[in-house]
Amino acid sequence: MEIKINLFITLLLYAFVISQSFFYILALSKVTKSMQAMTYIEARQLLDKNLQGSLSIVYYLALAASITLTSFCVINPSGVLFISSIISLVSLIIDVTLSLKGNVPLNKIINTWTVSNYPANWKEYRAKWFMVYQLRQAVNIIGFVSLLAGLVFGFY
Numbered sequence: 301m302e303i304k305i306n307l308f309i310t311l312l313l314y315a316f317v318i319s320q321s322f323f324y325i326l327a328l329s330k331v332t333k334s335m336q337a338m339t340y341i342e343a344r345q346l347l348d349k350n351l352q353g354s355l356s357i358v359y360y361l362a363l364a365a366s367i368t369l370t371s372f373c374v375i376n377p378s379g380v381l382f383i384s385s386i387i388s389l390v391s392l393i394i395d396v397t398l399s400l401k402g403n404v405p406l407n408k409i410i411n412t413w414t415v416s417n418y419p420a421n422w423k424e425y426r427a428k429w430f431m432v433y434q435l436r437q438a439v440n441i442i443g444f445v446s447l448l449a450g451l452v453f454g455f456y
Contacts, residue, residue, distance in 0.1 A: 302372055303369070303372045303373060303381070306365060306368050306369045306372055307369055307381070307447070307450070307451060309365045310362065310365040310366050310368075310369045310385075310388070310447060311444075311447055311448070311451065313358060313361050313362035313365050314362055314366075314388065314392070314440075314443065314444050314447055315444070316358045316362070317358060317359065317362055317392070317395070317440055317444075318440050318441060318444045320351075320355075321436070321437040321440055321441060324433065324437065325437065329430065332344075332426070332430075333426070333430070337415075337418055337422050338415040340422070340426060341410065341413050341414070341415055341418055341422075342415060344407070344410050344411075344429075345410065345411055345413075348407045348410075348411060359392075359396060362392060363389075363392055363393070363396070366385065366388055366389040366392055367389060369385045369389075370382070370385040370386055370389050373385050379454060380449070380450055380453045380454040381450040381451075381454030383450075384446040384447055384449050384450030384454060385446075385447070385450060387442065387443060387446040388443040388444070388446045388447045388450075389443075390443075391439045391440060391442050391443025391444075391446065392440070392443055394439045395436045395439050395440045395443070398432055398435055398436045398439070399432075399436060402428075402429075402432030402433075402435075402436075403429060403432050403433060403436070406425060406428060406429045406432070407429075409425065410425060410429075
């Protein structure tokens with residue numbers, strides 16, 4: 301029963317993590333890429349300011365739940381749920397690493413800009429940010445789908 305409860309919690313937290321990816325895939329990516337510099341700077345800074353604290357908490361909780369789930373599932377190391385929990389945990393770690401090494405430093409740079417003082421190559425920063433974020437999207441979608449597969453195929 302502990303495994304099922306932890307799987308539920310992990311899926312729920314992972315759903316919060318992946319929701320931002322799906323939102324970017326569905327709309328925000330196209331919208332952001334069509335913004336002019338002033339609008340992009342203002343929107344990016346507002347998003348970063350409002351997501352920084354709450355998203356960090358979600359990631360910490362998701363990591364903790366994923367580690368706990370994997371440790372519960374180790375009793376059956378050849379089982380589908382254990383394998384899927386490992387894949388989702390590794391995916392989450394890669395996502396966090398890409399964020400800390402790529403998106404966070406870029407956010408810090410963008411947060412120093414003002415709508416009247418920004419570099420001429422601001423579009424290059426935006427393109428770099430999206431390149432890293434698209435890698436993160438792929439990784440966290442793989443992790444989430446893996447958890448879903450563990451739920452569907454891991455219990456008999």
